[in-house]
Amino acid sequence: MNDFMRIMDLFLKIKSNNETNLFDNIPAELLKDKSEIDKMTAYFYKKTYNVSPSVCLFPGCTEFAIESHSLQKALLKLIADNTNHVIRIKITADYKPNGTIKKQTERIGVNEASVFLGYCAKHDAEIFLPIEQDKIDVQNIEQNFLLLFRSVAREYYEAKKGYDNLHEIIPELIKDYEEKDIRGPVFLSLLYLNYCEFTHIENIKSIIDYCYKNNLYNLFEFNHLQINKRLPILVNTFTAIQGMNNGKVFRRDIRKEMPLYLSMTILPNDKSTDVYYAILKEQKEELKPFLEYFHNSDRTVLESFISDTILRNSDNFYVSPEFLDKIPEVKKREIIDYFYQTTINREYITDTDINLFTYI
16 A cells, blocks of 8 residues: 555544544544644634635636525525524534544535525626526526536536635645654645645636537536425535446545536425436546436336435435425435535445335
8 A cells, every 4th residue: 555545544543433532543643632633623713714715616717706696586485484484404523532523414504505605796696597596497408508507607606615725724734744754645645636626626617618618518518307305405515426326336536536426406396306406528428327227117216316426426415394394314314424424424324215205
């Protein structure tokens, strides 16, 4: 095992904590004393959670970005409770001695749900008007493209924010380390992986910007399916298909090659659920075993596949509080744990059947 893979194996061990002490699996030689960890924690939180003004993502625009919804506020209201709140599943970590990793649900108002600092007011209105103003037509290629556009923009923003934070934090953390200190390579490897991830997303965004400017949509393949059950969950995600997906393992070394990407938007209607998904045409052949599940004639298999794809591949989905209340507590914990386990290990599998459509 080379040094880089040894460090990656260490990361997996560190991430494997399950609502226990965050530092339990970290080798002692990587830890500082409590006072230094507290200082690092304060610095980490300051850089990570203080949201700085962001410039509009539209090429050439220098205006400040506004808080844009990656899922329309009007649609979020359709699944919200009478206080205009929806539910999301989230993972939190306390970066301090005796801190824990927690998986939990959180109530969030529709004004805050799914927002990101994407575009200035002018470009946000201009770009997304066709999907904000008009009902989505499955045959409308422009609307399908804009669903993809929005998912890429949100993922680009999150990836850039994550990389920029690490790029600023890590040099500060390792500046006083001795040359032989193992912590230096660990942190730098983490930074490099984030750089690779961000670079691939940046390349996709460049393609999207070019396509938008030139009304060129044929670099992507757009698909739609309708499930005759109303699942009160909204999803907007652009993700790398990595790890275990319905019996097949997809592995891409992001240091050397672009991941296999999927954009997926899920919108409930009155009595059904619309699933819009898009891929790069050049990746279609490699994604074929995965894409075949979208066309499975067995409804139960299809429903389980959609459920798995939501929980395994998205962190940008919102659930109706009323719907979540219908799910028995034991199953609810299984669903939340599944989200957590597939977040820290994309190849995680379980014998437990996860089918969100069961509780409609």
